[in-house]
Amino acid sequence: MSMTFDDGSFIRTELAQPLPPPTRNVGVIGWMRENLFSSPLNIVLTLVGVLLAALIFPPLIRFLLIDAVWTGENREACLGPGVGACWPFVKAKFGQFIYGFYPISERWRVDIVFLLGAVLLAPLLVLSWPGKRLNAFLFFGVYPVIAFVLLTGGNIDLSAFLLQHFGLIRPLTGDFTVAGINLTFWVDYILTAALFAGIAWVATRALGASGRSAALAVLYFFLALGIITFIWDFDFGLPYVETRQWGGLLVTLVIGVTGIVTSLPLGIVLALGRRSTMPIVRLLCVIFIEFWRGVPLITVLFFATYMLPLFLPAGTNPDGLLRALVGVALFTAAYMAEVVRGGLQAMPKGQYEGAMAMGLTWSQMMRLIILPQALTLVIPGIVNSFISLFKDTTLVLIVSIFDFLGQLRASFTDPNWASPVTLYTGFAFAGIVYFLFCFGMSRYSLFVERRLNTSHRH
Numbered sequence: 371m372s373m374t375f376d377d378g379s380f381i382r383t384e385l386a387q388p389l390p391p392p393t394r395n396v397g398v399i400g401w402m403r404e405n406l407f408s409s410p411l412n413i414v415l416t417l418v419g420v421l422l423a424a425l426i427f428p429p430l431i432r433f434l435l436i437d438a439v440w441t442g443e444n445r446e447a448c449l450g451p452g453v454g455a456c457w458p459f460v461k462a463k464f465g466q467f468i469y470g471f472y473p474i475s476e477r478w479r480v481d482i483v484f485l486l487g488a489v490l491l492a493p494l495l496v497l498s499w500p501g502k503r504l505n506a507f508l509f510f511g512v513y514p515v516i517a518f519v520l521l522t523g524g525n526i527d528l529s530a531f532l533l534q535h536f537g538l539i540r541p542l543t544g545d546f547t548v549a550g551i552n553l554t555f556w557v558d559y560i561l562t563a564a565l566f567a568g569i570a571w572v573a574t575r576a577l578g579a580s581g582r583s584a585a586l587a588v589l590y591f592f593l594a595l596g597i598i599t600f601i602w603d604f605d606f607g608l609p610y611v612e613t614r615q616w617g618g619l620l621v622t623l624v625i626g627v628t629g630i631v632t633s634l635p636l637g638i639v640l641a642l643g644r645r646s647t648m649p650i651v652r653l654l655c656v657i658f659i660e661f662w663r664g665v666p667l668i669t670v671l672f673f674a675t676y677m678l679p680l681f682l683p684a685g686t687n688p689d690g691l692l693r694a695l696v697g698v699a700l701f702t703a704a705y706m707a708e709v710v711r712g713g714l715q716a717m718p719k720g721q722y723e724g725a726m727a728m729g730l731t732w733s734q735m736m737r738l739i740i741l742p743q744a745l746t747l748v749i750p751g752i753v754n755s756f757i758s759l760f761k762d763t764t765l766v767l768i769v770s771i772f773d774f775l776g777q778l779r780a781s782f783t784d785p786n787w788a789s790p791v792t793l794y795t796g797f798a799f800a801g802i803v804y805f806l807f808c809f810g811m812s813r814y815s816l817f818v819e820r821r822l823n824t825s826h827r828h
Contacts, residue, residue, distance in 0.1 A: 432454065433454045433455055433794070433798075434454065434455050434798060435454075435455075436454065437452055437453060437454030437455075438454040438455040438456075438457055439453060439454065439455070439456050439457060439458060440457050440458070441458060442456070442458035443458070444786050444787065445785075445786060445787050445788055445789045445792070448787075448789040448791055448792065449789055449790075453789075453790075453791055454791065455791060455794070455795040455798060456787070456789055456791050456792050456795045457795065459781075459787045459789075459792050459795055459796070460795065460796070460799050462787065463778075463781045463784075463787075465477070466617075466618060466777055466780075466781055467618045467619060467774060467777055467778060467781070467799075468480075468618050468619045468620065469616075469617065469618055469620055470615065470616050470617015470618040470620060470621060470772055470777050471614075471615045471616075471617055471772075472611060472615055472616060472617070472620065473609070473611060473615065476608075476609060476611060479520040479521060479608070480520075480521065480620055482520055483516075483517045483520050483521060484623075486513065486516065486517070487509075487513065487517070487627075490505065490508055490509040490513055491509060493505045494506065494509060495814065497818070497821055510631065511594075515598055515601055519601060519606060519608070520608070521611065521616070521620075521624075522610060522611060522613070523606070523608035523609055523610040523611055524601070524603075524604060524605065524606050524608060559592070559596060559599075562592070563588070563589060563592035563593075563596075566588050566592070567585040567586075567588040567589050567592075568585070570584040570585050570587070570588045571584060571585040613689050613690065613691040613692075614690070616691065617771075617772035617773070617776070617777045618772070618773070618774050618777040619774045619803070621691070621763075621766070621771060621772065621773045621774070622760075622763050622764075622773045622774040622775075624691070624695075625691075625694065625695060625698055625763045625766060625773065626759060626760040626763050628695050628698075628699065629695070629698045629699050629702050629759045629763075630702075630756050630759060630760075632699040632703070633699055633702035633703040633705075633706045633755070633759070634706055634752070636699065636700070636703035636706070636707075637702075637703045637704075637705075637706025637707040637709065637710050638706075638707075638710050638741070638745075640655050640658060640659055640703060640704070640706075640707035640710075641706075641707045641708070641710035641711040641714060642714075642736065643655035644656055644659065644707065644711055645711065645714060645715075655707070658704065659704045659707050659708065660704075661704075662700055662701050662703070662704035662705075663704050663705065663708070667697075667698070667701050667762055667765055668765055668768055670697040670698075670700075670701050671694055671697055671698075671765060671766060671768060671769045672768070672769065673697070674693040674694060674696060674697035674769075675690060675693055675694065675769040676769075678693055690769070690770075690771065691771060694766050694769060694771055698759070698762075698763070698766075702755060702759050705755055706752070706755055709748050709751040709752055709755060710744065710745070710748060710752075712748055712751065713743075713744035713745060713746075713747045713748035713751075714740065714744045716744070716747050716748075717740055717743060717744055717747075721739060721740060721743065722735070722740065724739075725738075725739040725740070746819075746822045749815055749818060749819045749822070750815065750819065752815075753811055753812060753814075753815035756811055757808045757811055757812065760804075760807060760808060760811070761804060761808065764776070767779070774800065774803065775800055778796050778797070778799075778800050779796075781796065782796060
């Protein structure tokens, strides 16, 4: 609308409506022009991609879906010309793929662990979910203990092991047990905690700092370890299941999640240590990182499984799965340290100077200013290490630990399902499972990167 005056002039009272963009620049056509046909090179690459897709996907879909066999009791259903994927084989072996040789009557314990892990992990993945600290404590602190007790059955006599190898007063008092509780161990444990707290207090005071915080940190550590020991020693009435009976996706998730959860904090500590101004600390971190990066993971697994017991005290024989977990975690932590170090080196010097100008201590500066920004910068590298670790769990088959892929290969030996397409069906199923996990981690990392990396948008 407009107002017209006697001299013929007018004043517009409303903004003119913008004209719609050209049709060829919006919608599907506009997207294709911008992303697929924006240049001669893109046109060639698009045509090559379409050609490859036409060569690969139709036969794959035909094998997996159109010509596939969906029902059957044995190999007879999957024999014949032109037969596609043998999905009855996957259905028959599905429990073995998930649980391995875990006793069928006790598989409900694994289901509870999976369900509880999913319930606690989902709120952590939602950035706006309230109560993050409590949720993180439950997932990283309480859940591992509950999962260990459920999967193994608990009652592992950790207190007896610690008392035998690290006890201070046992040679003087012997074992004194009341109502199934080894009082000798707990008295010894309290004295050990007090001794280490005193050493931490004296050492910190000698460096000119307050010893109270160091002593409290030691006491908190011993308190957490004592709670874990008590829970693991308690008899919940669950049958004990050896880790040799574990297998399938259970082992893959245990190794993958444990490696991911432990490698990130270890990698951060190693990265900070490598950039430390203290020569001894920097040298030790450099030696650790370069050693683990200089040997292949298979060598690490062989050493942890077969050679590590030779270097331990007589009678000490850690569980095979535990040895593999430690080896994988340390190996991944070395690579994670270099990823984090890249983020620390990418931080502008002004961030450090600004934090110091505000009077922040070194720990406050790293915790509140530097690390949040540095980790945001290297989210793609961190997730790439996680994906690589998840796929590298298949190497534990070398040391006779049957993960998901190892259990799949073991199932091929069943003569009841021996057919020309069984092998291809099994590996196709494994590829789908690994793709879902790895693709899910990749897409979630992109989501987090977009949410946190707002300062770098243009």
